[in-house]
Amino acid sequence: MTATTGAAPPVAARRGAFRILPAIELAVLALLLVVPFLLADRPELITLLTNVVILSLLALSFDLCWGFSGIMSFGQALFFGVAGYGVALVGRDLEFSQLWATLPLAMLAGGALAALLAAFLLLGRKAPTSIFVAFGTLTGAYAAERLVAGWQYVGAGNGLSAIKLMAFGEYEFVEGLDFYAVALTALVLVYAASRTLVRSQLGLVLAGIRQNEERLAFFGYRVQVFKAVVFSLAGMVAGLSGALYGYHQGFTGPSNLGPGLSTTAVIYCLFGGSGTLIGPVLGTVAIEVLSYVLADIDAIRQFWPVLLGVVLLVVVTFQPTGLLGLAVSARERIGTYGARKAAR
Amino acid sequence: MALLQVSGVTKTYGPLKALDGVDLEVEAGSFHGLIGPNGSGKSTLLKAIAGAHFPTTGRILFDGGDITTMPPYQRARRGLSLKFQITSVLTELSVYDNVLLALQATEGYGALFRSRSRARLDGEVMAALERFRLAGRADDLAGELSHGEQQWLEIAMALAPRPKLLLLDEPTGGMSPEERRVTGELLAPIRRHCALVIVEHDLDFIKNICDRLTMLDQGRVLGTGSVAEIEGDARVQEIYTRRV
Numbered sequence: 142m143t144a145t146t147g148a149a150p151p152v153a154a155r156r157g158a159f160r161i162l163p164a165i166e167l168a169v170l171a172l173l174l175v176v177p178f179l180l181a182d183r184p185e186l187i188t189l190l191t192n193v194v195i196l197s198l199l200a201l202s203f204d205l206c207w208g209f210s211g212i213m214s215f216g217q218a219l220f221f222g223v224a225g226y227g228v229a230l231v232g233r234d235l236e237f238s239q240l241w242a243t244l245p246l247a248m249l250a251g252g253a254l255a256a257l258l259a260a261f262l263l264l265g266r267k268a269p270t271s272i273f274v275a276f277g278t279l280t281g282a283y284a285a286e287r288l289v290a291g292w293q294y295v296g297a298g299n300g301l302s303a304i305k306l307m308a309f310g311e312y313e314f315v316e317g318l319d320f321y322a323v324a325l326t327a328l329v330l331v332y333a334a335s336r337t338l339v340r341s342q343l344g345l346v347l348a349g350i351r352q353n354e355e356r357l358a359f360f361g362y363r364v365q366v367f368k369a370v371v372f373s374l375a376g377m378v379a380g381l382s383g384a385l386y387g388y389h390q391g392f393t394g395p396s397n398l399g400p401g402l403s404t405t406a407v408i409y410c411l412f413g414g415s416g417t418l419i420g421p422v423l424g425t426v427a428i429e430v431l432s433y434v435l436a437d438i439d440a441i442r443q444f445w446p447v448l449l450g451v452v453l454l455v456v457v458t459f460q461p462t463g464l465l466g467l468a469v470s471a472r473e474r475i476g477t478y479g480a481r482k483a484a485r
Numbered sequence: 486m487a488l489l490q491v492s493g494v495t496k497t498y499g500p501l502k503a504l505d506g507v508d509l510e511v512e513a514g515s516f517h518g519l520i521g522p523n524g525s526g527k528s529t530l531l532k533a534i535a536g537a538h539f540p541t542t543g544r545i546l547f548d549g550g551d552i553t554t555m556p557p558y559q560r561a562r563r564g565l566s567l568k569f570q571i572t573s574v575l576t577e578l579s580v581y582d583n584v585l586l587a588l589q590a591t592e593g594y595g596a597l598f599r600s601r602s603r604a605r606l607d608g609e610v611m612a613a614l615e616r617f618r619l620a621g622r623a624d625d626l627a628g629e630l631s632h633g634e635q636q637w638l639e640i641a642m643a644l645a646p647r648p649k650l651l652l653l654d655e656p657t658g659g660m661s662p663e664e665r666r667v668t669g670e671l672l673a674p675i676r677r678h679c680a681l682v683i684v685e686h687d688l689d690f691i692k693n694i695c696d697r698l699t700m701l702d703q704g705r706v707l708g709t710g711s712v713a714e715i716e717g718d719a720r721v722q723e724i725y726t727r728r729v
Contacts, residue, residue, distance in 0.1 A: 337598075338598065341597060341598050341599070341600045342585075342589060342592070342596075342597040342598070342600045342601070342602050342603055343594065343597035343598045345578070345582055345585065345586060345597075346586065346589075346597060348575070348577070348578060348582075349575050349578065349586045352575045352576070352577055352578070353573055353575060355537075355557075355573070356569075356573045356575065357586070357590075358556070358557045358558050358561075359535065359536075359557050359558075359561055359566070359567050359569075360558075360561055360586060360587050360590040360642075360646070361558050361561035361562045361590035361591060361646070362558055362590050363558050364558070370594070471577075472626070475577050475578070475626075477579075478582060478600070478603075479600035479602075479603035
């Protein structure tokens with residue numbers, strides 16, 4: 142056996158290689174900062190962009206589960222929807238909507254519910270299979286949707302409308318640039334925290350779990366506890382997303398916590414490229430903008446969802462690494478973990 | 486008291502008895518080989534010791550404690566390490582990160598999030614890689630290594646946390662004769678701090694590195710003793726000449 146077999150390029154060459162992911166991240170950030178000002182006279186597009194930013198958070202929460210930890214969750218909308226109902230009820234019953242309290246509380250609610258679900262699904266005596274977790278989360282989302290659809294206190298099938306406007310002191314946020322600024326700030330903060338997490342030594346453990354959790358258990362890792370922690374953190378992100386969505390729409394309904402929206406988050410992530418963080422954001426932008434554009438074309442107004450479905454099917458089937466996989470190498474997607482030492 | 490004591494372990498899968506009242510003792514610092522024909526229960530026994538599955542009946546004591554139904558992560562933390570039969574290095578991670586993962590298993594969440602372990606454990610990671618002739622491949626993906634190198638990497642990973650007992654399931658599978666020879670050389674020095682239980686089909690390899698052998702057949706222990714004793718056992722010779 143020789144010490145330098147294989148067709149891999151020399152290490153030195155790799156170290157100096159151009160990394161495209163940070164460039165894409167910066168470009169997306171720049172676009173999200175600049176575009177709203179270019180669209181200032183098109184309020185409906187600011188509304189669309191705000192929705193995209195908020196839903197990106199939901200897609201990001203799924204990426205933390207699946208892309209980085211191998212947890213196939215079809216229930217992210219559960220945490221999203223519960224937080225949306227939460228801020229709606231607090232606004233209606235307590236007449237309180239101060240964002241400095243309601244947004245953190247929404248995150249706590251999403252995180253606590255996710256932790257509870259994780260305790261059932263992940264922390265049993267035997268390690269659960271991916272299918273078990275997928276069905277468990279799917280069932281949770283479905284059950285929650287049915288529950289609120291029949292519960293008069295939360296508006297039953299009609300949901301809760303006229304949600305009290307999100308406020309900071311006396312200032313109330315309505316649709317527009319100021320709400321967009323809040324949503325974008327939330328996205329940037331969550332993205333930065335997620336990026337730090339997945340590129341840390343903890344992220345290395347998650348990468349190991351994603352590839353071979355049995356191997357990690359034999360090293361001495363409490364694999365299911367790691368997964369439960371990430372699932373709970375992802376629940377917090379989904380909760381933040383749901384609260385912002387509720388405030389922005391002024392409405393929340395049963396479909397906001399069901400399998401439909403959960404699956405949409407999965408599609409956003411897979412379409413953009415899971416396990417990259419920026420992929421889910423790009424996927425959300427692409428799908429929402431494409432939906433908006435297609436729905437506005439008279440010639441295809443009747444069947445644009447079919448067209449969109451075909452596009453999604455083609456990408457997810459033939460490009461499993463998503464749109465980002467077209468530009469980013471596998472090695473770069475895998476990335477590095479922790480501080481890079483000078484010698485490496 | 487022996488480092489590892491397996492007493493009356495039975496493992497059944499429906500009507501099939503994969504292990505049938507197996508007893509085994511391994512002293513600290515000794516190299517113990519498990520031999521036997523295919524389906525004799527060698528790998529099943531190794532997995533029961535490692536915690537991949539629990540025995541149907543019987544007890545397993547390790548380092549003075551009962552580990553019979555202990556989950557694998559707790560066994561690992563007590564000093565038990567396993568190399569799987571099928572190579573299970575993490576192919577999408579670098580060679581360096583594979584070893585680092587093996588070393589940082591007991592770090593707290595906070596330390597992992599702040600990435601404290603990488604700098605602190607760098608010396609140990611590189612020492613483990615140098616011991617197995619992989620230091621020059623530290624930055625390569627584990628999936629880019631040859632099969633033999635992946636086997637070495639996995640042994641390096643299993644040894645990195647300095648376990649008290651290493652379980653090796655067919656470590657030389659798929660290796661060339663030269664690679665097998667080198668593997669034997671690489672394993673010899675670990676005797677100073679680690680006992681070894683090894684399952685291997687290559688009898689010459691196992692005879693060269695082990696102090697004692699246990700012969701299994703159809704889930705039962707046929708005999709245990711020194712290499713010379715087992716080689717001289719008529720029942721062992723009969724099984725090996727007829728069925729292996």
